Amino acid sequence: MVSTAVPLSIENIDTDQIIPARFLKATTREGFGENLFRDWRFDEQGAPKKDFVLNNPVYKGRILVAGKNFGCGSSREHAAWALGDYGFKAVVSSFFADIFKNNALNNFILPIQVSDEFLQQIFSAIEKDPAAALEVNLEEQYIRIVPTGEQQQFDINPYKKTCLLNGYDDIDYLLSLREQIGTYEASRPFNF
Amino acid sequence: MGKTLFDKIWDSHIVASKPGFPDAVYINTHFIHEVTSPQAFDGLRKRGIPVFRPGKTRATADHNVPTVDQHLPIKEALSRKQVEMLTTNTAEFGVELYGLGHRYQGIVHVIGPELGITLPGMTIVCGDSHTSTHGAFGAVAFGIGTSEVEQVLATQCILQYKPKRMKIEVNGQLKKGVVSKDIILYIISKISASGATGYFVEYAGEAIRGLSMEARMTICNMSIEMGARGGLIAPDSTTFDYIKGREFAPKGEDWNKALACWQTLHTDEDAVFDKVLSFDAADIEPQITYGTNPGMGMGVTQHIPSLGDIEDKEKPSFSKSLQYMDLAPGSRLLGKKVDYVFIGSCTNSRIEDLRMVAGFVKGKKKADDVTVWIVPGSKQVEAQAIEEGIDKIFEAAGFQLRQPGCSACLGMNEDKIPAGKYCIATSNRNFEGRQGPNARTFLASPLTAAAAAITGRVTDVRELI
Ligand code: SF4
Numbered sequence: 304m305v306s307t308a309v310p311l312s313i314e315n316i317d318t319d320q321i322i323p324a325r326f327l328k329a330t331t332r333e334g335f336g337e338n339l340f341r342d343w344r345f346d347e348q349g350a351p352k353k354d355f356v357l358n359n360p361v362y363k364g365r366i367l368v369a370g371k372n373f374g375c376g377s378s379r380e381h382a383a384w385a386l387g388d389y390g391f392k393a394v395v396s397s398f399f400a401d402i403f404k405n406n407a408l409n410n411f412i413l414p415i416q417v418s419d420e421f422l423q424q425i426f427s428a429i430e431k432d433p434a435a436a437l438e439v440n441l442e443e444q445y446i447r448i449v450p451t452g453e454q455q456q457f458d459i460n461p462y463k464k465t466c467l468l469n470g471y472d473d474i475d476y477l478l479s480l481r482e483q484i485g486t487y488e489a490s491r492p493f494n495f
Numbered sequence: 496m497g498k499t500l501f502d503k504i505w506d507s508h509i510v511a512s513k514p515g516f517p518d519a520v521y522i523n524t525h526f527i528h529e530v531t532s533p534q535a536f537d538g539l540r541k542r543g544i545p546v547f548r549p550g551k552t553r554a555t556a557d558h559n560v561p562t563v564d565q566h567l568p569i570k571e572a573l574s575r576k577q578v579e580m581l582t583t584n585t586a587e588f589g590v591e592l593y594g595l596g597h598r599y600q601g602i603v604h605v606i607g608p609e610l611g612i613t614l615p616g617m618t619i620v621c622g623d624s625h626t627s628t629h630g631a632f633g634a635v636a637f638g639i640g641t642s643e644v645e646q647v648l649a650t651q652c653i654l655q656y657k658p659k660r661m662k663i664e665v666n667g668q669l670k671k672g673v674v675s676k677d678i679i680l681y682i683i684s685k686i687s688a689s690g691a692t693g694y695f696v697e698y699a700g701e702a703i704r705g706l707s708m709e710a711r712m713t714i715c716n717m718s719i720e721m722g723a724r725g726g727l728i729a730p731d732s733t734t735f736d737y738i739k740g741r742e743f744a745p746k747g748e749d750w751n752k753a754l755a756c757w758q759t760l761h762t763d764e765d766a767v768f769d770k771v772l773s774f775d776a777a778d779i780e781p782q783i784t785y786g787t788n789p790g791m792g793m794g795v796t797q798h799i800p801s802l803g804d805i806e807d808k809e810k811p812s813f814s815k816s817l818q819y820m821d822l823a824p825g826s827r828l829l830g831k832k833v834d835y836v837f838i839g840s841c842t843n844s845r846i847e848d849l850r851m852v853a854g855f856v857k858g859k860k861k862a863d864d865v866t867v868w869i870v871p872g873s874k875q876v877e878a879q880a881i882e883e884g885i886d887k888i889f890e891a892a893g894f895q896l897r898q899p900g901c902s903a904c905l906g907m908n909e910d911k912i913p914a915g916k917y918c919i920a921t922s923n924r925n926f927e928g929r930q931g932p933n934a935r936t937f938l939a940s941p942l943t944a945a946a947a948a949i950t951g952r953v954t955d956v957r958e959l960i
Pocket of ligand 1: 904
């Protein structure tokens with residue numbers, strides 16, 4: 304995937320900012336993109352806040368680049384749904400909260416963890432030229448800043464990589480284990 | 496080599512483990528609530544499969560529910576719809592529901608323990624990050640996302656990678672006016688909101704051993720606030736005494752067998768942790784947070800850091816946070832006026848918390864311009880409080896005892912703190928907008944919150960006891 308990116312250089316972005324709790328009332332997975340970063344994006348009257356990056360037409364793309372410790376706080380998967388529904392396919396940061404990382408992967412959004420230095424390089428490349436694209440190669444596990452050619456490898460678990468590449472999910476795998484699950488249950492004297 | 500308690504429980508729950516694949520971990524107890532379950536049930540319907548072990552999932556309505564007039568229909572349409580959806584989903588799939596009006600209803604992490612559903616040695620999950628609360632019983636308990644809720648409903652298993660192990664020891668004894676909430680806020684302020692990411696924590700040491708079950712739950716509850724996957728405490732006689740006789744706890748011969756098994760649940764002497772941290776209980780004073788993540792905390796008499804104390808790359812986040820809170824770097828919180836006091840949430844809404852507050856405020860009156868909400872964690876806590884006359888003490892002090900639910904912890908119901916107002920809260924998160932758009936939160940213990948209710952200001956409770 305090659306795409307321009309949206310820079311959000313704030314650390315510790317928690318899932319309450321990504322999707323505030325008052326928007327968790329839906330009962331389907333669709334439509335959360337509208338309220339992504341709601342309180343940073345819109346004022347109380349619902350008017351877009353000019354200074355927020357998602358409202359700046361200069362920045363667009365399917366990759367979000369964010370400060371360290373992205374996705375901390377509540378376990379709400381709605382954060383991943385909101386990012387996905389808005390159109391993001393990948394999030395780049397120098398650190399991700401655990402549950403968020405899982406939720407993102409389960410929803411086919413790739414969390415790409417890079418070093419602090421590389422993150423800064425991305426931010427400065429975009430600052431210099433908002434049209435600077437990033438290339439993400441999942442197969443080979445690298446991310447490249449297209450105009451500068453700087454690149455870094457990233458880690459992804461081999462199982463998740465297979466799932467992402469094949470559109471195969473965790474439940475498909477677990478359902479295939481049902482027999483083993485039954486055997487396990489029979490081997491336990493108590494429910495603990 | 497010996498094993499840690501966490502390893503013992505984890506390893507004994509692995510159903511399948513393949514190189515390169517996550518472990519398939521068996522789940523003994525699964526809790527669900529109205530917010531993170533509808534999409535999971537929907538997923539089952541789309542796949543055309545039933546709930547695999549309906550008896551191992553329990554449901555309650557807590558996040559959205561009003562905390563007054565619970566007998567009336569929920570006013571807010573979307574909240575009502577989520578709660579109704581939980582009722583229809585649990586009925587359709589055969590899952591037990593403690594819904595609004597049921598005598599067991601309450602915050603999911605309060606009712607599991609009080610009903611004796613939460614037991615040592617279990618694996619417990621819920622689509623809610625504070626599932627770590629149940630770790631206080633020596634269980635491996637952690638929060639999951641909705642896709643994982645669907646996994647558990649479909650197969651009673653979840654795919655997980657094993658986290659690393661961390662031990663946090665708190666040695667020595669607590670000083671007067673310092674309670675378990677202060678311990679955990681102190682630890683988080685020392686190691687930051689991401690200091691335990693990737694780890695499962697075992698809490699140990701004299702100060703932890705000396706805590707009651709409910710106080711231990713407060714500690715484990717906030718493990719997630721330092722990034723940990725979960726936190727647990729080895730079970731001991733305090734644990735067993737608490738469980739014995741509870742509604743769903745093992746009885747008779749089963750109790751004896753279970754007890755024998757639980758007594759083996761501890762970390763072996765020669766087990767190795769990936770990281771060990773030690774703190775001294777005597778260093779801890781009543782804590783309060785000043786910023787917008789739980790790591791931004793300090794002793795109640797201390798000064799907020801000055802800009803000079805903050806590392807360059809953290810300055811923008813720090814300044815943004817203090818701007819949101821409208822607080823000056825380097826200033827003190829002591830004496831700062833508060834508008835609301837919220838005593839509740841799965842961190843501090845149990846009967847001991849209410850007793851602690853009642854013991855302190857008995858014969859005192861709240862400050863005139865403060866609104867005080869006390870929200871019990873469950874119907875059972877509420878009933879117990881009334882039976883003990885605690886409601887009368889609150890009434891006399893000018894406090895409002897509301898009905899059970901998550902309430903102003905996350906403001907999904909009507910209990911929101913108005914924009915710009917300061918709330919001292921016993922909950923677990925001080926994020927921007929957590930208690931309502933532009934609300935400002937100070938996290939503290941029930942005692943420190945109660946002291947603020949009486950004086951109307953951030954107060955060092957030690958001066959009043
Ligand atoms: S009380 Fe707060 S933290 Fe606890 S389950 Fe409810 S919303 Fe989550």
